Amino acid sequence: MDKLNIFRKANCQEGGGYLKRANESHLREVFARYASTEKNGEKFMTSEDFVIRYLRLFDPNNYNVDSVKLLAGIVDTSKDGLISYPEFQAFEGLLCFPDALYKTAFRLFDTNGNGMVSFPEFVEVINKTELHNSMPFNMNSPFIQLYFGRLKNRLVSYSEFSQFLHDFHEEYAIEGFRQADKDGSGFISVLDFQQIMISIKSHLLTKQVQSHLIEAAAGSHSARKVSFPYFIAFNSLLNNMELVKRIYLNSTNGHRSQEVTKEEFMHSAQAMSQMTPLEVDILFQLCDVLHHQTGKIVYNDLYAIAPEQYFKQITNRLAEIHAVSSPEDRGVFIQILESSYRFSLGAIAGAVGATAVYPIDLVKTRMQNQRTGSFIGEVMYRNSMDCFRKVIRHEGVFGLYRGLVPQLMGVAPEKAIKLTVNDFVRDKFYDKNGNIALYGEIISGACAGGSQVIFTNPLEIVKIRLQVAGEIAGGEKVRAWPVVKELGLLGLYKGARACLLRDVPFSAIYFPAYAHTKASLADESGYNHPLTLLLAGAIAGIPAASLVTPADVIKTRLQVVARAGQTTYSGVMDATRKIYAEEGFRAFWKGAVARVFRSSPQFGVTLLTYEVLQRMLYIDFGGTRPTGSEFKVPSLGGDMKSHNPDHLGGFSVSLPIFTGIETKFGLCLPKFSVARASQSV
Structure with missing residues (x-):
């Protein structure tokens, strides 16, 4: 089912529209908040209250008064210059209808509110548009006479006027060609062509x-x-x-x-x-x-x-405010298919991210396992770069990838469970307007981090033991399966508490940081270029990886087999006390640089790969996809997303409806005061 059909499935509580109507008491509170005029004990909105303060269509410090009055007249059905609460509520209901754009445009031209549009009313509005000012339309053309009659005294109904609006701009373009073709040759210059297209058809370009x-x-x-x-x-x-x-x-x-x-x-x-x-x-x-x-x-x-296109903008906005049908309406089989699809993309993305930074992870692990207080003799590595060079010298390039296979085996379930739990818990914290508080994002991330330990702990303990095996000169080659058999089921979860201490705060920091960083790096239409996705993932990984390094050090010490002369630990608290006593506070931050250099780019590459795969291999199951992961679609309709939390019910799509009058029909009203604009120049 396409998005337009999903849009049509959503229902209005009244009037057969497609949006959920706002709660009346809530809507009345919103109206009272913006109504600045009182008359006979009743509150009213002025034109400025509705267009400037509520809809926020124009700059409050410099706007065209005539444009504001015309737009407010769409709601002001009594045409007395004031908007009452019943008028405000009635317009909220009108916005719920599928033809709200045409109804709104009709009301713009029906300036006397009698339900019909006369020729003088049409001329009155058209004369105030930027298009007519730059390229006047011939009001005596045969096209106008066909709709309003030869004497231009015919009144046009809503359904007829909607067809008129549909045809008007096509005729306007032809009229522009006639005016430019002064010698009647059937040709115009390319400069005239450019001027006509930009003046009349800019909403399509x-x-x-x-x-x-x-x-x-x-x-x-x-x-x-x-x-x-x-x-x-x-x-x-x-x-x-x-x-x-x-x-x-x-x-x-x-x-x-x-x-x-x-x-x-x-x-x-x-x-x-x-x-x-x-x-x-x-x-x-x-x-x-x-x-x-x-x-x-x-x-x-x-x-x-x-x-x-206009309807795509509307349906995208509806998806944001959760007014479309819920994912549960799609059926269990479709949801299973979507989960399998996301699982596959997460596995691929995780494998790419892990492989890209695995050598850094190996260096980090060996640096964290290096003891300075209990092992007799010189330390094996002076710093991370020294460790990197010695691994290549003594173990070869492939030595940098010891333990990669079990790591990749754990990527698929780890990423799947982490993303699924994060999304599931986030859904519980969304309010009715589709917003989520920061504490909801943090709790969701924490739950995601906790849930992944069941997969990550067994695989990390095997990976770590393989990574440090190369430190023993002349030692026999260690393989994954013998390590698993030696550890047993309980042994695979050794250090799980420390793993929880690391993964829960990591995800609690990372997911909110990534979401907000990605949003701040998106362009005006909410689109993220692949480079901004990579940058957002990398930036979010810096605080998340660095702040949980102490827990990662403790986990590593618990999971590695101590050699002769090295201190052993019985648990998290025991390891914490002994590390501090023998090596000092700085020991808890061993490998922090390597950890940041590993985790930050890894998560950047992983999430970049995941969202790019969403674009390239997108399958529409009727659900959602990561915000900003869609292919970029140029839009000339202005900001289609409302930033006013008081836009509820039908008013949730008020901005795309009002902007649609321009983007669909090209009827652009002047936004700024001519007098003020000239003064500023």
Whole structure:
């Protein structure tokens, strides 16, 4: 089931809408918080209260008064300049409907509130848009007469006006072409083409396409002229990019990384739709210009052309506020498949991360096991670099990977249980708006760290004994299975308390630090570049790894077999006392540098691999995926995510609805005061 269908499954308590309605008492509290005017003992919101303070659409220090009044008029059905609580509540219900965008746009033009739009009302609003100011529309055109009548006295209903809005910008573009084609040749210059597209169709253009419009158009016309058929095909392509993506996937049987030639794409297009050869030519020309391709495209190329569509923005926002159907609705079999899928990705990511930093881990272990108070003779290693050099000299390069196999065997269950428990517990701490407090993140991480010990302790004790085996000159080669048989079941959990003392605080620090670091490094749309994922994982690992080093030292001492002359320990407290008495406080921080240099990049590589695999091998089970792990989709709709906790119920999608008036229809109202703007210049 696609996200739009999931969106349609969510329900409103009233009115048959798709969002959960807000609790009335809570909604009334929110209204009272923003209502600044009182009349006859009743509180009201002003236009500024609703648009500036509540929706936060414009800069409170510099905004266009007319734009604010027009937008507030959408809610103010009585048209008295004030918004009552019943009007506020009624609009919250309207936002729950699937056609909320069209209903909201209709109310913008229905300035007198009679449920119909007249020609004067339409002109009044259009004259205030930035588009009309930059490129006026011919209000006497046959198109206008077809909708409002020859005398322009016909009133247009909601359903008819929604169709009018759908067609208006297509006609606006054609009108712009007519105005630029002054000699009636059917051609305009590439500069006129650029101006028309940026003025009228900017809501359909990504920044990449905007910056390459002239290059793309000039590449198809030697005389630097754009024909009317090319102009229409270019606009048609932009309007149907979601269809283009489906045509691509049809031609590759769902594979997103397979290269497709123009001929292959054309064959798929003719089988699925009526996409014209000229539109296909323009598509490949754009991809060539944007990505320097050689006549072939892949799925990711299409994202540079198509902005994020309105309904995708809405459904993504709904997923964030948990208004879509819950994962439990998907059925047990689907959930098992998803768990298996995540388990596999976690195993691969863990193996990659562990292998990348394993030599550092071996050096860390040997440094922590080196005793200075009870072993007669000189210390074996002066520092971590000396240890690294001696391992290569006496044991070869492969000596740096002693114990790697049991480590990799434990990565899959360790990562699976850690990620699963962390996500499971986090879900219990989310509030109704999809937010989680810091203490909830810490507890979730602590539970994840505690749960992994059942897997990590047996495998680490085997790994550690293999790692230090190479220190004994001339000793026979030690293998994993004999070590397991020697230890037995109880022996495999020797040092488990110290392991808990290390892993619980480590995860309690790491998971919240990673989540917040990743969010701070994301771009404006919430997307994380692979480098920022790697950096976030590495940064979060620094405090987590360093602060739990004492517990790691104690665990290592408990799990390694003491040789002749070395101190033995009976437990955590005994080890703590003896290490402090014989070696001092600094001994608890042995290998701290090596541990940070191992854990920090390991977790960075692991989580980078996991989230990149989510992008490359994504399978939609109807559940969730790591925040910011989606392929980047350029969006020109502004900030679609509300940062106001008072946006609840239907108002949770108020920003995408209001922004959608611009991104869907191109009806951009001036945001700033002209007078103030000129003064500031």
